[in-house]
Amino acid sequence: MFESAELGHVIDQETFDAAIPALREALLDAQFELQRQARFPVLILINGIEGAGKGETVKLLNEWMDPRIIQVETFDVQTDEELARPPDWRYWRRLPPKGRIGIFFGNWYSQMLNARVQGRIKTARLDQASDAAERMERMLCDEGALIFKFWFHLSKKQMNKRLELLKADPLRSWQVSPFEWGQSRVYDKFVRYGERVLRRTSRDYAPWYVVEGLDANYRSLTVARIILEGLQVALKTRARPKRQPHVAPLVSSFDKVNLLSHLDLGQSLDKDAYRVELATEQARLSRLMSDKRMRRHALVTVFEGNDAAGKGGAIRRVTEALDPRIYRVVQVAAPSEEERAQPYLWRFWRHIPARGKLTIFDRSWYGRVLVERVEGFCSQADWLRAYGEISDFEESLTTHGVVLVKFWLAIDRDTQEQRFREREEIGYKRFKITADDWRNREKWDEYVDAVADMVDRTSNEIAPWTLVEANDKRFARVKVLRTINEALEKAFARN
Amino acid sequence: MFESAELGHVIDQETFDAAIPALREALLDAQFELQRQARFPVLILINGIEGAGKGETVKLLNEWMDPRIIQVETFDVQTDEELARPPDWRYWRRLPPKGRIGIFFGNWYSQMLNARVQGRIKTARLDQASDAAERMERMLCDEGALIFKFWFHLSKKQMNKRLELLKADPLRSWQVSPFEWGQSRVYDKFVRYGERVLRRTSRDYAPWYVVEGLDANYRSLTVARIILEGLQVALKTRARPKRQPHVAPLVSSFDKVNLLSHLDLGQSLDKDAYRVELATEQARLSRLMSDKRMRRHALVTVFEGNDAAGKGGAIRRVTEALDPRIYRVVQVAAPSEEERAQPYLWRFWRHIPARGKLTIFDRSWYGRVLVERVEGFCSQADWLRAYGEISDFEESLTTHGVVLVKFWLAIDRDTQEQRFREREEIGYKRFKITADDWRNREKWDEYVDAVADMVDRTSNEIAPWTLVEANDKRFARVKVLRTINEALEKAFARN
Numbered sequence: 002m003f004e005s006a007e008l009g010h011v012i013d014q015e016t017f018d019a020a021i022p023a024l025r026e027a028l029l030d031a032q033f034e035l036q037r038q039a040r041f042p043v044l045i046l047i048n049g050i051e052g053a054g055k056g057e058t059v060k061l062l063n064e065w066m067d068p069r070i071i072q073v074e075t076f077d078v079q080t081d082e083e084l085a086r087p088p089d090w091r092y093w094r095r096l097p098p099k100g101r102i103g104i105f106f107g108n109w110y111s112q113m114l115n116a117r118v119q120g121r122i123k124t125a126r127l128d129q130a131s132d133a134a135e136r137m138e139r140m141l142c143d144e145g146a147l148i149f150k151f152w153f154h155l156s157k158k159q160m161n162k163r164l165e166l167l168k169a170d171p172l173r174s175w176q177v178s179p180f181e182w183g184q185s186r187v188y189d190k191f192v193r194y195g196e197r198v199l200r201r202t203s204r205d206y207a208p209w210y211v212v213e214g215l216d217a218n219y220r221s222l223t224v225a226r227i228i229l230e231g232l233q234v235a236l237k238t239r240a241r242p243k244r245q246p247h248v249a250p251l252v253s254s255f256d257k258v259n260l261l262s263h264l265d266l267g268q269s270l271d272k273d274a275y276r277v278e279l280a281t282e283q284a285r286l287s288r289l290m291s292d293k294r295m296r297r298h299a300l301v302t303v304f305e306g307n308d309a310a311g312k313g314g315a316i317r318r319v320t321e322a323l324d325p326r327i328y329r330v331v332q333v334a335a336p337s338e339e340e341r342a343q344p345y346l347w348r349f350w351r352h353i354p355a356r357g358k359l360t361i362f363d364r365s366w367y368g369r370v371l372v373e374r375v376e377g378f379c380s381q382a383d384w385l386r387a388y389g390e391i392s393d394f395e396e397s398l399t400t401h402g403v404v405l406v407k408f409w410l411a412i413d414r415d416t417q418e419q420r421f422r423e424r425e426e427i428g429y430k431r432f433k434i435t436a437d438d439w440r441n442r443e444k445w446d447e448y449v450d451a452v453a454d455m456v457d458r459t460s461n462e463i464a465p466w467t468l469v470e471a472n473d474k475r476f477a478r479v480k481v482l483r484t485i486n487e488a489l490e491k492a493f494a495r496n
Numbered sequence: 497m498f499e500s501a502e503l504g505h506v507i508d509q510e511t512f513d514a515a516i517p518a519l520r521e522a523l524l525d526a527q528f529e530l531q532r533q534a535r536f537p538v539l540i541l542i543n544g545i546e547g548a549g550k551g552e553t554v555k556l557l558n559e560w561m562d563p564r565i566i567q568v569e570t571f572d573v574q575t576d577e578e579l580a581r582p583p584d585w586r587y588w589r590r591l592p593p594k595g596r597i598g599i600f601f602g603n604w605y606s607q608m609l610n611a612r613v614q615g616r617i618k619t620a621r622l623d624q625a626s627d628a629a630e631r632m633e634r635m636l637c638d639e640g641a642l643i644f645k646f647w648f649h650l651s652k653k654q655m656n657k658r659l660e661l662l663k664a665d666p667l668r669s670w671q672v673s674p675f676e677w678g679q680s681r682v683y684d685k686f687v688r689y690g691e692r693v694l695r696r697t698s699r700d701y702a703p704w705y706v707v708e709g710l711d712a713n714y715r716s717l718t719v720a721r722i723i724l725e726g727l728q729v730a731l732k733t734r735a736r737p738k739r740q741p742h743v744a745p746l747v748s749s750f751d752k753v754n755l756l757s758h759l760d761l762g763q764s765l766d767k768d769a770y771r772v773e774l775a776t777e778q779a780r781l782s783r784l785m786s787d788k789r790m791r792r793h794a795l796v797t798v799f800e801g802n803d804a805a806g807k808g809g810a811i812r813r814v815t816e817a818l819d820p821r822i823y824r825v826v827q828v829a830a831p832s833e834e835e836r837a838q839p840y841l842w843r844f845w846r847h848i849p850a851r852g853k854l855t856i857f858d859r860s861w862y863g864r865v866l867v868e869r870v871e872g873f874c875s876q877a878d879w880l881r882a883y884g885e886i887s888d889f890e891e892s893l894t895t896h897g898v899v900l901v902k903f904w905l906a907i908d909r910d911t912q913e914q915r916f917r918e919r920e921e922i923g924y925k926r927f928k929i930t931a932d933d934w935r936n937r938e939k940w941d942e943y944v945d946a947v948a949d950m951v952d953r954t955s956n957e958i959a960p961w962t963l964v965e966a967n968d969k970r971f972a973r974v975k976v977l978r979t980i981n982e983a984l985e986k987a988f989a990r991n
Binding site: 056059060063064067068069070071072073074075080081082104106313316317320321324325326329330331332337338339361363 | 551554555558559562563564565566567568569570575576577599601808811812815816818819820821824825826827832833834858
């Protein structure tokens with residue numbers, strides 16, 4: 002894989018100087034067009050051998066392009082805000098929005114390779130990490146991102162020579178990391194594992210480009226041309242090709258027997274039992290959230306359900322039990338302008354709680370496979386791939402200590418109608434009911450299909466759905482609280 | 497000030513229970529209307545004596561209102577991202593947007609009072625801090641915010657009794673801070689300095705409400721009613737009254753003699769001198785930015801200037817000298833939706849660099865007193881008060897180690913016309929020129945007035961303006977670099 006990047010490519014100064022003016026002009030044009038269209042972001046990942054000119058090349062790119070629409074991000078030491086959340090959070094928070102270019106130094110590839118070379122992880126874990134990177138990049142591309150991945154390469158001999166030169170130059174010594182590159186076996190390992198990762202993550206939508214780092218002219222021109230040409234094509238391709246989804250109908254559409262139709266919605270709780278159980282479960286939640294073991298976890302709860310199923314009331318029974326400083330309720334409505342300029346999961350990542358805290362999502366990322374599917378706000382290809390993307394997202398939360406509890410609050414059509422009418426009649430509830438609600442009701446069956454598919458495809462051991470029989474609000478509220486408590490206890494028991 | 501909050505106010509349970517349903521309904525209505533109008537944010541500051549029911553009251557408010565539009569923020573330990581920036585940054589990043597309610601625990605008042613009581617600062621410093629808080633709040637109110645400030649009070653005897661009770665209750669012991677409240681002299685000091693701060697910061701637009709904390713019914717009902725009534729009035733008052741600005745014309749409008757007309761725009765630099773000086777200044781900047789003393793500072797540069805004055809080119813000469821990982825260029829255009837939901841300085845605060853780093857603003861907060869003034873995008877009252885607000889903002893940066901360098905790049909009308917024509921002719925420069933540019937040119941004289949006023953009112957020792965003669969681009973670029981270098985050296989020499 003690296004052979005042709007050890008051949009000693011050189012571009013003489015004259016050729017280089019002759020090529021530059023037109024190249025810079027074209028790069029500026031492309032960038033301006035990128036900003037004007039604001040249709041997709043560009044992500045440039047910089048990796049490779051120490052001393053192979055990564056920093057210098059990025060610096061040159063910044064000089065050649067308009068620094069106002071590029072952002073360079075480094076990910077070395079994690080801040081404490083980052084350490085308190087799943088590792089991917091730090092990448093999400095710095096993703097470039099549509100129309101801009103983000104250059105990621107020290108990205109996920111550097112993290113996994115350094116960990117493997119230093120022996121902190123084994124190869125199986127390295128593969129897991131590179132698979133996760135692949136899924137992340139595919140998701141970004143499906144959301145429209147244009148990704149360039151550069152591996153700057155040097156032979157061992159070339160590297161040692163370059164490192165000596167850099168160290169001797171006070172103006173450039175910042176380019177040398179403290180990592181023990183000088184040691185021969187570090188180089189060998191880095192190349193071996195680098196090859197493995199590159200092989201497993203080079204894909205049509207985001208291929209790796211291996212660039213020989215010895216000659217500055219060659220290196221700069223190569224990188225600039227790859228970016229320019231990739232960008233020009235992407236700017237011209239108005240509708241970027243979507244992968245063809247599997248076209249057979251989803252299984253749950255065939256009959257009307259599904260998890261929802263099997264619920265016993267008649268379950269209820271009388272007032273006295275409710276009072277006792279509510280108080281018990283709230284006290285239990287309060288205790289669990291202030292338990293020392295909670296310092297290793299965060300809690301995320303998702304509330305979805307039919308309109309008027311009682312999400313707000315259930316959420317209030319949860320928050321009642323808690324110190325208001327440790328939770329946040331996020332009401333998910335139409336995305337803001339900044340959110341629309343990002344992949345759809347971005348607006349949920351920004352609210353992922355730090356350890357010890359709770360975020361309650363009132364509606365959630367499942368809007369993609371519910372309202373967006375039913376109302377046709379996104380294409381079939383988009384919502385079909387969302388099941389997998391959501392699973393990846395949830396795995397990256399739960400792997401890092403987030404306890405995730407997801408509720409579907411189910412009521413039947415008659416109960417819904419009755420509640421809609423009540424809301425229209427009672428003064429302070431009137432704001433809860435709109436023409437939209439009545440219209441959504443017309444699509445009841447389509448929502449049933451969407452919910453059944455959603456549960457089938459995204460309920461699993463790490464993040465199970467809990468279907469809550471919500472015709473009786475008291476029953477529903479206690480079940481919600483109890484489910485959260487059990488999930489926390491289970492998580493505490495595991496470690 | 498606290499006398500009437502030591503009388504032992506009590507509301508019996510029956511009266512309380514009778515009042516609650518209507519109160520809750522009205523609170524929900526008001527909140528919904530707040531969210532619907534999305535015209536202003538509500539900020540609730542919670543302060544006072546330990547054990548006086550601050551936490552419990554906030555908890556109750558959250559139960560009574562819709563937790564989905566309230567955010568409760570605590571400011572206890574600063575994160576390392578916060579520690580790397582001026583202290584106000586942490587408040588700005590968590591301000592509630594329009595239509596939402598933010599409850600700030602442990603806010604600026606707690607910080608300053610704790611510091612004074614513990615003897616970390618003297619009274620003069622306490623007064624400085626309370627003056628700064630007053631200015632901050634006035635600015636927020638002028639931007640539309642509705643601020644409630646609550647001081648929960650207890651007599652010393654009441655406090656000691658309450659603390660004993662809280663400590664004994666495992667479910668509420670989290671409400672007791674480790675601060676040594678039990679000591680009699682801590683209470684005395686807290687009350688003495690609290691009184692001082694309340695006196696100095698109680699203003700018509702943001703008065704303090706002192707609430708006796710002994711009886712939960714009294715305390716809760718009082719706080720809820722104050723919030724409800726304040727909110728209801730604000731929701732009805734469509735146009736909130738603006739303070740009447742001083743109406744005399746600004747001094748610089750009387751004749752055409754001003755700082756700009758005194759510039760010698762003919763200054764230039766020949767190519768050879770330029771090459772040498774540019775390289776020298778760039779190397780010097782590179783050295784300064786990697787100097788150890790830079791760890792105690794951050795650098796913010798502001799570029800304003802006539803259209804086509806060469807801001808972009810000057811910025812590029814600065815960034816060329818630097819590791820792209822340490823700077824960010826922020827191009828200021830129309831604010832995003834999230835930015836429009838915040839006070840206008842919010843969108844600049846979010847880009848304030850951490851220590852050791854540089855943010856370059858390509859256009860800036862001065863838009864308020866330039867384009868917004870000239871084009872009438874904001875009222876005269878708004879831009880007139882902006883001078884003072886900007887000075888406060890810049891002081892809060894520079895006081896905490898930010899080196900601030902502000903440039904106005906000046907060209908004459910003929911040079912501008914010539915550059916506009918060039919841009920229309922040269923392919924890759926064409927994107928730089930729009931109909932707007934020609935239209936702005938019509939308002940040349942109005943911009944001259946605005947710039948002259950801006951410099952008169954916001955150039956001062958802590959953040960001087962540098963007027964850059966930019967008819968000759970080479971001269972301008974070197975002057976920009978040299979000015980930045982001198983500012984850094986001066987800052988390093990000071991500590």
